[in-house]
Amino acid sequence: MRRIWATVVSVWAVLAIVAVLAWSRPATPSAQPAATPTVLVVKGKNGTQHLVVVNTAGAAPHATTQTSPPPR
């Protein structure tokens, strides 16, 4: 019985140490590409102009443009 309790305590101790280490370690900043913002003015169908912004940093895109992959 004493051996079982010793095992349980050991496991919890290891988990506690891992948790403390994970919490105390400073988060590594993810590699962000250098921002290269770009502005584009596009005339809409109704003649209005819209400002278009290009920048590598920011919120997730809604879609990605690329050469169409080969048909499968």
Place this chain on the structure above:
Amino acid sequence: MIGRFERRAFRAMGTSCMVGVTVRPGQRLVARKALTAGEVEVAACESVLSRFDPRSDLSRVNAASGEWVAVDERLVTAVRAAVLAREDTDGRFDPTILPALVAAGYDRTFDELAVRPGRRAAGWRAGAQLEADLERSSVRVERGAALDLGGIGKGFSAARALDAMTRAAPELDGGLVDLGGDIAVQGSPPDGTLWRVAVADPRRPGETLGTLGLLDGGVATSGRDRRRFGPGRSLHHLIDPATGSPAEEGPLAVTLVGPDPTRVEAHATALAISSLEDAREHLTSFPELAALYVPTTGEPVPFGRLAFAPLVDSVHL
């Protein structure tokens, strides 16, 4: 934040497709209606415009070259747009390159392509005559020539699908159609700012060159970084109409942005076989278009009104 983004992914035109809309609370059913309308329109365009389906309207026109053929209004409209684009691009986009494309080896879907050396089409001549009659909903291609809308069809279909979505659910704030990287957007995205379209880096798979933000219009990318075939994957699908062979000049890929997704794709196809200087000169005639040209060596070059500037958040002029 004015709503959330509801999207539907599916396969069509031999590629991955997605339609999406901005949905406010209480608009779930109407959003589904819009998404279904978009998906149905893409399928309808494919059934009409495909050159790989012998029953398509386009295949029937090619089979009866020299004769008027009654076709779906979609094909008539697409052919008219293609003829205009051929004029706009001085023939660098040509919807009658099919014989040259087939001779080069791209004679079936990529899954079925045999590895054989490419060859030139015998007696190749660009600029075959194309006629499209909207009143009679008929199309005629010059005898012996053949039609291929590969360089314009997805942009055209994306625009049609977006229109269908807007008609099905005009109360929605905005929508997006993505057909394998040819994209059309309209209205507001869920956060009420701009639709964000990342531009894939053709030099580094999985990475992007930047993100475009736009309200209405289209984005298309064309290049030789994918769709290679033949011995040692030495050939690509971008035929230079002037020679009838896979183009030697041109970027690794070029991304175009503009108000009309159909024209945007056709001009992207034309610039994909153009030198840096030719591309720059071409775009001076089309101030509504802008491009990001990625040469085979060197850094990406922005053209048109795509100019580097300080970071500006979503702004409507």
